[in-house]
Amino acid sequence: MILFDRFTLDNGLKVIVHQDKTTPIVAFNLLYNVGARDENPEKTGFAHLFEHLMFEGSVNIPNYDTPLQRAGGENNAFTNNDITNYYITLPKENLETAFWLESDRMLELALTQEKLDIQKKVVIEEFKQRYLNQPYGDWNLFLRPLAYKKHPYQWPTIGKEISHIENTTLQEVKDFFFKHYAPNNAILVVAGNVNVNEIQKLAEKWFGPIPQRNVPVRNIPQEPKQIEARFMELERQVPLNAIYKAYHMNARGEHDYYATDLISDILSNGKSARLMQRLVKEQKLFNSINAYITGDTDPGLFMVTGNLNEGISFEQGEEALQVELQKIITEQVDEYELDKVKNKVESSLIYSEISILNKAMNLAFNELLGNAEFINQETLRYQKVSGEQIQTVAKTLFAPINCSTLYYKTK
């Protein structure tokens, strides 16, 4: 059970405070409700590039990192399709430095063309390092647009292509800031040996004076139901053939979300899971195979990815995989196996609460989903899933017309 207090400033900033007296460290997590899905299809990778610019100094503080390091702090950030999340950990005594730094960059950035040009270069190198200079690194650049035809989840956070990053202008960056970076579009979580009164004072002092901004109502094209199996092939210099499959599933927090997540666990969470046992160890068809969900806030994807062993055809691999997926539909999972995946959910939630930063991030994300309190209901929601529900969900999920498949072939 994670206890917390909450309040909202007049400008709309939501603040959550979690007290943990056992640590000398405070986690300060600021989530902005903006991600790659808010981008223009012709200017993708923008939210992430912008995240880099947030570290290039703000209106009153020329350098973001230096004062934080001087206060003994660590920080970083990530962008995904839904959110941009900034986080700091630092000694409790120096907490006010985090308020000072984060509030100033919410107030206004000190952007210049030169800073933008440098960060474009850095992000382009990140693009290459993660997606182009790695075997199989680019699969998601192709599978996403196959699975999504309308919804902006069709591009990855890094962007569709390098030219989108190259072509970004300073004016576009400035506009993006005032459009999305606002107290009324953010959630702050402070966790550590703190109490709500001191946090309220600090929040009023540093964030209170920042004006509310007009954040446009999100109007994202929803993905029409997929009604045909989709397929594509790529050929690359890689040692093994690989299969990537994406099935449309529901959004995070929806009723069937938990059953769908458990299906992915039955298939591939842990060494005892079905795909590992049957397809890797017994039949030796795959070198590795995984099933997982993307967990997005809009309807996301159920992914199956696997590397085929040498000499195994795509047809053989695919057929054996389909047998396993069909089994989920035709044979009700027994009580033992259902208990197993539920136990695993429970223990991984407990393990995740060891870290003060993890707790802060999870509180912020659950608040975005509707209520930070969800964090304490998560286990129960998984507990409620029945074997029957899993079968029903799997039937829709694994329909061939719901699937996009990418065959990644060796050259």
Next chain:
Amino acid sequence: MEKLNRTINPDFKLVTHVEMPQVKIIKLSNGLPVHILNGGSQELTKIDLMAKAGGIYSCHKLYSPITSLMLNEGTATRTPHEIAEVFDFYGAYFNPVAEKDNAFVTLFTLNKYLENTLPTYFDAVMNSTMPEKELDTVLQRRLNNYLIESEKTSFLAREAFFENLFGANHPYGIKIKKEYYSEINRNDLMHFYKNHYQTGDFELILSGQITDKVLNQVEKTFGNIEVSETTNSVGEISFENKSNLIVIEKADAVQSSIRMGLPSVTKLHPDYIGLKILTTIFGGYFGSRLMKNIREEKGYTYGIHAMLVSLSQSGYIAVAADVKANHAKDAIVEIKNEIVKLQTELISPNELALVKNYMMGELLQNLDGPMAISEAYKGVIQFGYGFNFHEDLKTTILNITSEKLMELARRYLDIEKMTTVVAGKY
């Protein structure tokens, strides 16, 4: 209300007090040492079994890692599937890791299920039979992973770097070759396993909420085995490092991986901690000299790091980065420029103060919570230290001077002796 001045940093303090974790060392009835790091608010236990079974114990590069991976692939009384079921059903994690010196076998479990998971963990560590069938699968999978890794410029650079630093005959320097996977056989592995695990010549590190009940279970499980001495490691081999430039061309690379560095002191050396502070300034944090120059000013890379690593027989200093292919040469020039600066210009009081504060904060974080504490402890116990190492670290951070750091840079960052590897384009 007073107007808020946003240009002034609110008061902050240098962390000077760090609560050193308490470790209690006991012996089981058979003499097996157990290190206890009790703490944390979750009812869970992490067991790290530290065995003399790392890479240094064999000149065959695969014995140590494959043995470690085979531990949970079947015992006299449990099939591999049964072993996997137990850990998964009770939401536990079994994680074997073979490092260059020691091998660790980690169990991460909720206390309420310890009595269910511990016997299987024990069985895997002590009674593995390494069935041929499972071994074939493991070797096939590892070979495939090796082939995938071999497509990465970062992997190619790292392998060549260590070979050149420690020599092609020293376990630290031997490169993996494809044929190793077919040459290896079960008997040799079983031999390695007997000498390095079944001797019982290991230590246990327990962290989390280590109650009496947990200890009783550990005593009951591990307290009866016979403990004998491990057969020796392959002994100290002198390695001759030679300065040179190695280029590994990869035609389709869009980035070049750079590894640059030289052998250095170990944690046992009095200069180790000072040198750790120096490498932090050089390339050990986001605001480091290398990051500022090569990422934030030039934009050649997404990230560049310098590190000092201590193995038992040698330490090493390494700079690592993946850079834009046509800027590999420029990046190397800049790395050298930064070294020369450290050797010829005193670090300013401002920068020194910043790094001291940063490293004290880092120390505080590295000793926060049972998992962080056990990782920190594993890093020093291998050298015979306890948290006295962290006491020394604290004292050195608080007292080191710019003059001392310059002296260390001159003594230990000898560009003439450095090995440089570039994989990709040059």
